[in-house]
Amino acid sequence: MTDQNASSELRVAIAGLGSIGTKVASALDQGIEGLALSALAVRDPAKHQAFLGGLRHPPQILPIDRLGDAADIVVECAPSSQLRGIIEPAVRRGKSAVVVSVGGLLDNYDLVDLARANGGRILVSTGALIGLDAVNAAAIGTIHSVKMVTRKPIDGLKGAPFIVQNNIDIDNLREPLKLFEGSARDAAKGFPANVNVAVALSLAGIGPDRTQIQVWADPTVTRNVHRIEVEADSARFSMSIENIPSENPKTGLITALSVIALLRKQRATLCVGT
Numbered sequence: 001m002t003d004q005n006a007s008s009e010l011r012v013a014i015a016g017l018g019s020i021g022t023k024v025a026s027a028l029d030q031g032i033e034g035l036a037l038s039a040l041a042v043r044d045p046a047k048h049q050a051f052l053g054g055l056r057h058p059p060q061i062l063p064i065d066r067l068g069d070a071a072d073i074v075v076e077c078a079p080s081s082q083l084r085g086i087i088e089p090a091v092r093r094g095k096s097a098v099v100v101s102v103g104g105l106l107d108n109y110d111l112v113d114l115a116r117a118n119g120g121r122i123l124v125s126t127g128a129l130i131g132l133d134a135v136n137a138a139a140i141g142t143i144h145s146v147k148m149v150t151r152k153p154i155d156g157l158k159g160a161p162f163i164v165q166n167n168i169d170i171d172n173l174r175e176p177l178k179l180f181e182g183s184a185r186d187a188a189k190g191f192p193a194n195v196n197v198a199v200a201l202s203l204a205g206i207g208p209d210r211t212q213i214q215v216w217a218d219p220t221v222t223r224n225v226h227r228i229e230v231e232a233d234s235a236r237f238s239m240s241i242e243n244i245p246s247e248n249p250k251t252g253l254i255t256a257l258s259v260i261a262l263l264r265k266q267r268a269t270l271c272v273g274t
């Protein structure tokens, strides 16, 4: 339950109208108290004509590097290759930026310093994961280890650079195959569109070099499955989530909902969760 009390509206801009961006844009258009959809950036506006035409309050269409001109919060919902072009101009102007392509943040970590220097903020949504509140809390104390195992259907992994570069045939798998075991940092390089969750987990906890992840291609699952074990001086906890893929098989349906929940919190009078 979230109780909202707005004094003036926060303007929100979205970059990318894919499986996440369209749902966040629709939610804002339908009304999130205290927030207004002010601008969108799309690669090809013509492709999104039907969606844009269906919005009750059509926002401005701007290039990705201009979104910060028209918004207080810029929400990145694009491929990680576009992350810098979206986030840099926004935080340089002292705006807040919500990042979903969090894997891409590791190679662009200077953006955090840029945001700090200019009074901007970078907000990483929990996205397709679970329990970052507990990991954040445990990290105030000492976390000894964070281990994650990700299992995805074949369609959720196709085209990942690690698979292509190592010439691994996952199309004809009949049983689960462990593709990768290592740090969240290395996983993000090999699977930039598949393990954003591991990077978010690492940033909440003990960082991308100490967070360990296994990635499995699993023809026996239909959901993106993440299991996490955390060992800390305050608690030991296990978490798991089985995400129903969206129209983009790499992206769980819950990701867009997580971004909407994060946006709602920006103006909520009652905030629940860390």
Ligand SMILES: NC(=O)C1=CN([C@@H]2O[C@H](COP(=O)(O)OP(=O)(O)OC[C@H]3O[C@@H](n4cnc5c(N)ncnc54)[C@H](OP(=O)(O)O)[C@@H]3O)[C@@H](O)[C@H]2O)C=CC1
Pocket (backbone or CB within 6 Å): 015, 016, 017, 018, 019, 020, 021, 041, 042, 043, 044, 047, 064, 077, 078, 079, 080, 082, 099, 100, 101, 102, 125, 126, 127, 128, 129, 192, 193, 194, 196, 197, 200, 248, 250, 251, 252, 255
């Ligand atoms: N943090 C998390 O837990 C999760 C993060 N993700 C990440 O979120 C990001 C978005 O995912 P998703 O919505 O499923 O991806 P989609 O592929 O469905 O959508 C991406 C959108 O970005 C648009 N785009 C591409 N280039 C540009 C550009 N130069 N300017 C403006 N728009 C552009 C695409 O345009 P067009 O429509 O023209 O192709 C498309 O609409 C991905 O990086 C994904 O890896 C995904 C799941 C979970």
Ligand SMILES: O=C([O-])CC(=O)C(=O)O
Pocket (backbone or CB within 6 Å): 128, 193, 194, 195, 196, 197, 198, 224, 225, 243, 250, 251, 252, 253, 255
């Ligand atoms: O982390 C990601 O990139 C996406 C993911 O695993 C999921 O949606 O379950």
